[in-house]
Structures are given as C-alpha cells and as structure tokens.
Amino acid sequence: LYIMGIETSCDETAVAIIKNGNEIVANVVASQIESHKRFGGVVPEIASRHHVEQMTIVFEEAMNQANLTFVDLDAIAVTEGPGLVGALLIGVNAAKAISFAHQIPLVAVHHIAGHIYANRLVKEMSFPLLSLVVSGGHTEIVFMKEHGHFQVIGETRDDAAGEAYDKVARTLNLPYPGGPHIDRLAQEGKPTIDLPRAWLEEGSYDFSFSGLKSSVINTVHNLTQRGETVAPENLAASFQQSVIDVLVTKTVRATKEFQVKQVLLAGGVAANRGLRKALEEAFYELPVDLVIPPLSLCTDNAAMIAAAGTVLFEKGQRAGMDLNANPGLDLEIHN
Numbered sequence: 001l002y003i004m005g006i007e008t009s010c011d012e013t014a015v016a017i018i019k020n021g022n023e024i025v026a027n028v029v030a031s032q033i034e035s036h037k038r039f040g041g042v043v044p045e046i047a048s049r050h051h052v053e054q055m056t057i058v059f060e061e062a063m064n065q066a067n068l069t070f071v072d073l074d075a076i077a078v079t080e081g082p083g084l085v086g087a088l089l090i091g092v093n094a095a096k097a098i099s100f101a102h103q104i105p106l107v108a109v110h111h112i113a114g115h116i117y118a119n120r121l122v123k124e125m126s127f128p129l130l131s132l133v134v135s136g137g138h139t140e141i142v143f144m145k146e147h148g149h150f151q152v153i154g155e156t157r158d159d160a161a162g163e164a165y166d167k168v169a170r171t172l173n174l175p176y177p178g179g180p181h182i183d184r185l186a187q188e189g190k191p192t193i194d195l196p197r198a199w200l201e202e203g204s205y206d207f208s209f210s211g212l213k214s215s216v217i218n219t220v221h222n223l224t225q226r227g228e229t230v231a232p233e234n235l236a237a238s239f240q241q242s243v244i245d246v247l248v249t250k251t252v253r254a255t256k257e258f259q260v261k262q263v264l265l266a267g268g269v270a271a272n273r274g275l276r277k278a279l280e281e282a283f284y285e286l287p288v289d290l291v292i293p294p295l296s297l298c299t300d301n302a303a304m305i306a307a308a309g310t311v312l313f314e315k316g317q318r319a320g321m322d323l324n325a326n327p328g329l330d331l332e333i334h335n
C-alpha cells in the first residue's frame, strides 16, 4: 500500500510516499526559510508563489526517490488545513490534479493530525493515548481513544509555544525562525532569571504563553534602560525552563488522569532538546510508553501527512474534486 502525502500549509513545500503506513520510501521537503528570513516571519504571498514554483520539482524528486510510477500509488493524502489559505490551495490543487488525471483516490488530512501521526513512522500507536502538540501555531494536549479520533483536552489561550519562542528570539535579535537558536543558547546558559509560569485554574490543561513572552521583553527593556546587559544565554535558558516546566507538568498530570498507554510528542517545538530531555526524565519512572519522533519528522513534512492519510484511507475517508483549502479546519470534527 503506497500513499503519497502533500503538505503546503505554511512555508515548506513537501511531498512524501510511505509504504504500508509506516515505511518512508520518499520524503522531500523544500524549505522557504531563506526567503522569509529578511522579513522576520512568513509572508503569505511569497509562500504561495514559492509553493507554485517548487511543487512540480518536489513531486518529481519524491517519485524518483521512491522509484514508483502513478499506477503504484493507492491514494494521495493532502493537508486541507489549517494554515495559510493561499499556501494550502497549492497543495490541494496539485493533489486534485494528480487524483483526477490518474484516477487515484484523494484523502484530506488535518495538519495537526499529521504532526501527531509522525509518531506512527517511529512506533505503532497504542490506545488510549495522549499527544502533546507543540508547534508554530498550536499548543494542545490531544486525547485519542482510537485512530482518527481527536479530543482536545487543553489548548493555548493566546500564543502557541513556537510563536513564543520566535517572538522571544526576535527580542534577542536572533534570526527567524528563532526556536532552534533559543534551544542552542539555552544549552549554554543557566535559568538564573525568575520568569512566570501560567498554571491557570486548578485542573486546567490549557496553556498561556503571552505573559511569559511579555515578561521576557520587559526584562530586556528594563535592563537595557539601566544600561545593563542581559546574558542572552541565561535569558534563553530561563525562558525555556518556564515553557518546559508547564508543558511537562501538565502532560504528566493528564497522563495519570486519562490512564493512557502512550504519550506522543508532536510539532516543530518537539525538536527542542530541552523539552525532549525533560519529558524523557519525567516519563522514565512512569508505566507509559513515551514516543518522540526524530527531528526531521517534528517540523513540517509530508511523510506525517501520508501516515495520517493511510489511516484515514483505510477507514474509508475519501475527498472529492470539490475539496477546498480550509484555513480554520477543526481537529475534533474532522472525522
């Protein structure tokens, strides 16, 4: 069973092919980071244009890597949303064109379902499970009782974790995207600066990172006004410690309350070394299987879309030629 995945929700043009749900036979990602860097963030119009330019090249590269032809493909899975509408449209239209021209079934995938299913490329999923999703646009704890079923038990009320990383990085004059730079700096520093942790109401699995972000910005401003300098590595380490404390504590608490068998880490911030280490330490003594994907499967890619697409295909989900990009697609009502 060969499923192709196509992903264009943000600034990565990606095409992958996976075999039998978990074996990667092609995985091509064309990143646009260099084009967006000078603007300090993703510019939607530029993203769309790059997707148009890259799609055919990335697609052909994936077919070459896999050494397959169209007749070998059982389905095309594509990211329907959420994301930038103009970016999503390029992937959706490419998938529809291939599906129509070669009579290959089309499957619509939620981008966050994709991030979660990146874990299936590492290990078979065992239910019930929880996934901690930490990405550029999302921070949530998702409960799954079976394949294709998603229940969001907690989510961010303001900034996503990745967004907070990127904004703090900008305050420290680090290039976009800032997450990996903060990660690197944090390894060199010590969490010497006292920063807030937003626990919210007792029992809540929601998150909030905007207070923490403002606190970092204020700390930098106050120090510079007094003519003092901040040790950026200590600020990075302090910020990262605050983010990790809340993420890990809430995930461990949810793991116990929901009595899950497995916990999956997902999303771009899952590439963070401090978070990976802290989770491993916290789960070491727990009778729960913690799965952490390799770095290349944490940030946006199409193998994860194909992995989620395989499960949906096997469940019988099919999208029609009327499939449209949906920038605000909801994870819970997707299936």
Ligand code: ATP
Pocket (backbone or CB within 6 Å): 009, 010, 082, 083, 111, 115, 134, 135, 136, 137, 138, 161, 162, 163, 165, 166, 177, 178, 179, 180, 183, 267, 268, 269, 270, 271, 272, 273, 298, 299, 300
């Ligand atoms: P979403 O998946 O919510 O739609 P997105 O696709 O833009 O958003 P991802 O590609 O999943 O987001 O993740 C990108 C984010 O991950 C960026 O904010 C980036 O800074 C962050 N990130 C990547 N590597 C690291 C790292 N090592 N440490 C912290 N953050 C990181």
Ligand code: MG
Pocket (backbone or CB within 6 Å): 010, 011, 012, 300
């Ligand atoms: Mg990206």
Ligand code: FE
Pocket (backbone or CB within 6 Å): 111, 115, 135, 136, 267, 268, 299, 300
């Ligand atoms: Fe993503």
